[in-house]
Amino acid sequence: MKRISTKVMIVFVVALGLATALLHVSQRVQKLGDERSVLLSDIGRDLYDTHVLEAEWAYLNSPQNLQMLVDEYLDLEVPDVNSIVQDTHESVLFFMPQQPEDDPLLHSVSLTQGE
Amino acid sequence: MFGYFVQRYKIRMEGEHSASFGLVRSRMALLSGFFILAYVVLAIRAFDLTILQGQLSPERQASITAQSFVTPAPDMVFASGKRRGDILDRNGVLVATTLKVQSLYADALHISNPALTARQLVEIFPELSYNDVFEKLESGKRFVWLKREVMPDEQEAVLEIGEPGLAFQEEDRRMYPNGGLAAHIIGYTSIDNHGLSGIERSFDQSLSKGENLSLSLDIRLQHALQRTLEKSITDFNAKAGAGVIMDVETGEILAGVSLPTFNLNKPDMQNKDAIFNRLTLGVYELGSVFKIFSTAALLDLKEVPLATKFDAREPLESGRFKIRDYHAEKRILTIPEVFMYSSNIGSAMMGQALGTEALRNFYEDLGLLTPLDFEVREVGHPLVPHPWRDLNTLTASYGHGVATTPVQVSSAVASLVNGGYLVRPTLIKTDVPEAERPRIRVVSQDTSDKMRQLLRLVVTDGTAKKADVPGFFVGGKTGTAEKPGKNGYDRNRLISSFVGVFPANNPKYLIFTMVDEPKGNKKTYGYATAGWVAAPMMAEVVKSMASILGLVPVKAQTQPDPADAVKHYITFEKEKHG
Numbered sequence: 001m002k003r004i005s006t007k008v009m010i011v012f013v014v015a016l017g018l019a020t021a022l023l024h025v026s027q028r029v030q031k032l033g034d035e036r037s038v039l040l041s042d043i044g045r046d047l048y049d050t051h052v053l054e055a056e057w058a059y060l061n062s063p064q065n066l067q068m069l070v071d072e073y074l075d076l077e078v079p080d081v082n083s084i085v086q087d088t089h090e091s092v093l094f095f096m097p098q099q100p101e102d103d104p105l106l107h108s109v110s111l112t113q114g115e
Numbered sequence: 116m117f118g119y120f121v122q123r124y125k126i127r128m129e130g131e132h133s134a135s136f137g138l139v140r141s142r143m144a145l146l147s148g149f150f151i152l153a154y155v156v157l158a159i160r161a162f163d164l165t166i167l168q169g170q171l172s173p174e175r176q177a178s179i180t181a182q183s184f185v186t187p188a189p190d191m192v193f194a195s196g197k198r199r200g201d202i203l204d205r206n207g208v209l210v211a212t213t214l215k216v217q218s219l220y221a222d223a224l225h226i227s228n229p230a231l232t233a234r235q236l237v238e239i240f241p242e243l244s245y246n247d248v249f250e251k252l253e254s255g256k257r258f259v260w261l262k263r264e265v266m267p268d269e270q271e272a273v274l275e276i277g278e279p280g281l282a283f284q285e286e287d288r289r290m291y292p293n294g295g296l297a298a299h300i301i302g303y304t305s306i307d308n309h310g311l312s313g314i315e316r317s318f319d320q321s322l323s324k325g326e327n328l329s330l331s332l333d334i335r336l337q338h339a340l341q342r343t344l345e346k347s348i349t350d351f352n353a354k355a356g357a358g359v360i361m362d363v364e365t366g367e368i369l370a371g372v373s374l375p376t377f378n379l380n381k382p383d384m385q386n387k388d389a390i391f392n393r394l395t396l397g398v399y400e401l402g403s404v405f406k407i408f409s410t411a412a413l414l415d416l417k418e419v420p421l422a423t424k425f426d427a428r429e430p431l432e433s434g435r436f437k438i439r440d441y442h443a444e445k446r447i448l449t450i451p452e453v454f455m456y457s458s459n460i461g462s463a464m465m466g467q468a469l470g471t472e473a474l475r476n477f478y479e480d481l482g483l484l485t486p487l488d489f490e491v492r493e494v495g496h497p498l499v500p501h502p503w504r505d506l507n508t509l510t511a512s513y514g515h516g517v518a519t520t521p522v523q524v525s526s527a528v529a530s531l532v533n534g535g536y537l538v539r540p541t542l543i544k545t546d547v548p549e550a551e552r553p554r555i556r557v558v559s560q561d562t563s564d565k566m567r568q569l570l571r572l573v574v575t576d577g578t579a580k581k582a583d584v585p586g587f588f589v590g591g592k593t594g595t596a597e598k599p600g601k602n603g604y605d606r607n608r609l610i611s612s613f614v615g616v617f618p619a620n621n622p623k624y625l626i627f628t629m630v631d632e633p634k635g636n637k638k639t640y641g642y643a644t645a646g647w648v649a650a651p652m653m654a655e656v657v658k659s660m661a662s663i664l665g666l667v668p669v670k671a672q673t674q675p676d677p678a679d680a681v682k683h684y685i686t687f688e689k690e691k692h693g
Contacts, residue, residue, distance in 0.1 A: 016152065023163065052214060061208075
């Protein structure tokens with residue numbers, strides 16, 4: 001009897017320990033799951049808020065809106081093209097004529113000559 | 116002997132009894148242990164549920180709140196990709212997007228006072244009819260829409276009524292931050308967010324899946340072009356207008372305007388004139404702009420020199436028809452002169468020299484005679500003579516008798532000036548490097564070079580002097596066409612157009628402008644021809660583009676003017692305008 005009681009006690013203690021550990025783990029998982037839900041929700045909300053701000057930004061900066069504000073509050077005109085100067089740091093000049101390159105993908109198809 | 120056995124059996128029985136009893140005891144103890152353990156576990160769990168979790172942590176509370184929305188939270192919509200995709204311009208600017216809005220509905224069974232509620236609702240939403248709302252509130256239906264897409268302040272006012280039968284449902288609403296800019300290209304959706312026109316319609320499937328779309332449009336250039344066209348329409352009291360800015364290499368449409376336009380956020384379906392897409396659906400006879408094509412055809416197919424001459428001293432007769440010049444020189448003209456003075460007689464002779472089949476095939480190869488293969492489904496069918504007789508060849512050489520869309524004309528001109536490669540117009544931003552693009556040659560490099568020079572000549576010395584912007588080598592061709600009426604062509608109803616390219620020595624951009632039924636004004640001495648109406652718009656748009664894109668003008672004399680190469684074919688007898 002004495003021997004059996006010891007075994008029971010050992011099993012009892014081990015089971016209790018396991019149950020406690022399991023409870024702790026489940027609590028931890030639940031807490032992390034909750035935190036994840038909250039984070040996802042916050043991220044989604046922030047994303048949507050950002051999206052709304054982008055839409056508002058697009059509206060406020062729409063050329064028509066800016067033109068209306070300029071017409072109402074400022075006296076601006078399209079700048080004289082001669083005021084535009086070349087940025088000397090740019091390596092490529094826009095208006096430099098370019099020679100056509102030999103292009104291996106070029107399909108030289110005469111559509112009209114019908115030869 | 117018997118006693119011995121009884122005694123022995125008794126002893127054995129007692130021993131066995133004693134052993135069994137112990138076994139039962141131990142099992143009982145084990146079972147009890149398990150029960151005790153189970154109760155302990157239950158007790159701990161009860162403690163956890165009532166004490167530990169009885170006081171919810173802020174995270175837990177927020178989590179439960181986040182998970183208990185009746186309608187999906189925005190993050191769910193974002194995550195699932197159910198929100199309709201955005202449409203962006205080439206620089207990533209939003210041109211169409213989807214936002215959440217609230218819509219008002221009624222559970223008519225729970226409306227306590229329909230008459231009072233209807234009156235209060237009509238005060239908030241004056242556009243609603245009292246009788247209509249009252250009828251809905253009295254219908255007894257569990258769900259009936261009262262007002263879709265209400266504003267936040269209107270929602271607040273409805274909540275203040277305190278009627279339990281009124282409720283809101285969150286819905287997606289398509290929004291267009293730029294209002295009427297590029298309205299005919301972008302298109303619009305139904306209230307249920309299904310594309311009904313333009314890009315919204317053509318790409319409905321991918322947009323519905325939440326995929327974003329980048330257009331070739333530059334919304335800044337779109338505005339610049341629209342502003343210029345609107346001013347011209349106002350100045351010349353015109354009926355309508357259209358314009359295109361195109362990249363001549365890629366065929367990307369950087370701006371496409373059809374006026375009058377409409378606000379995409381509130382499309383008025385009754386205003387057919389504003390809804391009508393003049394860029395791709397409207398087909399127009401554009402007159403002398405077509406001389407670009409007949410001249411290019413002659414130079415490319417017949418390989419004639421620019422010095423080839425055409426007798427424009429007398430009108431050209433064909434049957435009972437006489438072809439006359441608007442800017443009559445009444446002399447023998449070289450090809451550059453025919454082009455520069457926009458001689459109908461000379462161009463008709465070019466068509467004659469080419470022959471019907473060659474000219475028609477050339478037009479067809481440039482995509483002028485068949486419906487446009489395009490991302491927007493609203494495309495018009497070009498009007499082509501049927502049957503195509505020799506007389507039609509003469510008139511088609513200077514743009515009469517053939518009607519096509521502005522986008523097709525723009526693409527065809529781009530094909531002739533970009534080195535001679537067929538341009539397929541597109542509204543989608545393309546990132547394919549030039550070397551990887553399959554290219555089909557339609558005219559030789561030599562013909563393309565000559566066309567650049569001729570187009571430049573028209574601006575320096577011809578009918579389009581008002582299109583010039585010093586330092587940008589603008590080239591182009593004017594086109595003034597009389598609109599067909601009940602009794603033939605009407606001289607008082609014109610379509611004035613201009614198609615220009617710049618820089619003419621190596622064109623990068625093409626600009627097309629067209630004004631429908633302009634009326635001459637004091638500034639133009641009563642003229643409403645393309646040289647007075649459409650060509651100046653080219654100059655305005657080039658100036659705007661220069662400031663927007665930072666295009667630097669070439670300083671005088673630093674590069675040869677392309678027109679100089681063909682000026683020796685010109686006999687400058689007198690100056691002409693418009």
